[in-house]
Amino acid sequence: MTIQHLLGMKARGEPITVLTCYDFLFARILEEEGIDVILVGDSLGQVVLGYDSTLPVTLDEMISHTRAVRRGAPDTFTVVDLPFMTYQASVAGALENAGRVMKETGAHAVKVEGADEGMCETIRRLVGAGIPVMGHVGFVPQSVHTIGGSRVQGRSREDAERLLAEARALEAAGCFSVVLELVTETVARRITGELAIPTIGIGAGVHCDGQVLVLPDALGLNPTFQPRFLRRFAELAEAGRDGVRAYIREVRSGSYPGPEHTFGGRA
Ligand code: KIV
Secondary structure (H helix, E strand, O other): OOHHHHHHHHHHOOOEEEEEOOOHHHHHHHHHOOOOEEEEOOOHHHHOOOOOOOOOOOHHHHHHHHHHHHHHOOOOEEEEEOOOOOOOOOHHHHHHHHHHHHHHHOOOEEEOOOOOHHHHHHHHHHHHOOOOEEEEEEOOHHHHHHHOOOOOEOOOHHHHHHHHHHHHHHHHHOOOEEEEEOEOHHHHHHHHHHOOOOEEEEOOOOOOOEEEEOHHHHOOOOOOOOOOOOOOOOOHHHHHHHHHHHHHHHHHHOOOOOHHHOOOOOO
């Protein structure tokens, strides 16, 4: 998988599959099952580290988890979120931090949120330095406090025009793809039709060029989180609970370990 391949998939109308991932074992499953792109999202903060937003996630945490993912999925195109305040303060800081991600993880691209003039300049400089960038507009979780919660974007005409302008600006700045998060179907369809680069939707309807979901949400590991856009493709929390209950029961009853789990020997 390369950026050129992703552009070709858009041109051919082939849906692009993206899932987030944060660890070795799931990365191996994703690669073996043929996912097109892995995103090491800073949703790591919520679904792995237990924070209530993505804001506390550090660059070192992203690098450490990305290295694990790359060991599990060495042949899968991998994009890494630059965490909050590792690329907003200055272009030099963004270059240094994105450079660390690329050098220390072997990932193929970084993702940044937002599309104002400052961010577009940063994207131009990253791309100019040889670092592919995925953009992200709509609901941008690193700005949750200025947005005031996870809200669907693009419902009014002005908001729709703003999103379209942002997506165009990201393409012009050199992004190879853009995530549309919590965007109305109409706006996502318009953006997808206008841009030459692929749009990857989450809560943005079926007309995007690809879809991304947060893996633990998609696999039902976090069943109390049930936004409208989410389909659960497995029920891992339930399966995990059943397994844990069975383990406790069988250890307490003495039925585990059995003879087949036990090593013999004369001494
Ligand atoms: O951090 C993340 O998982 C993301 C996806 C929701 C697109 O940015």
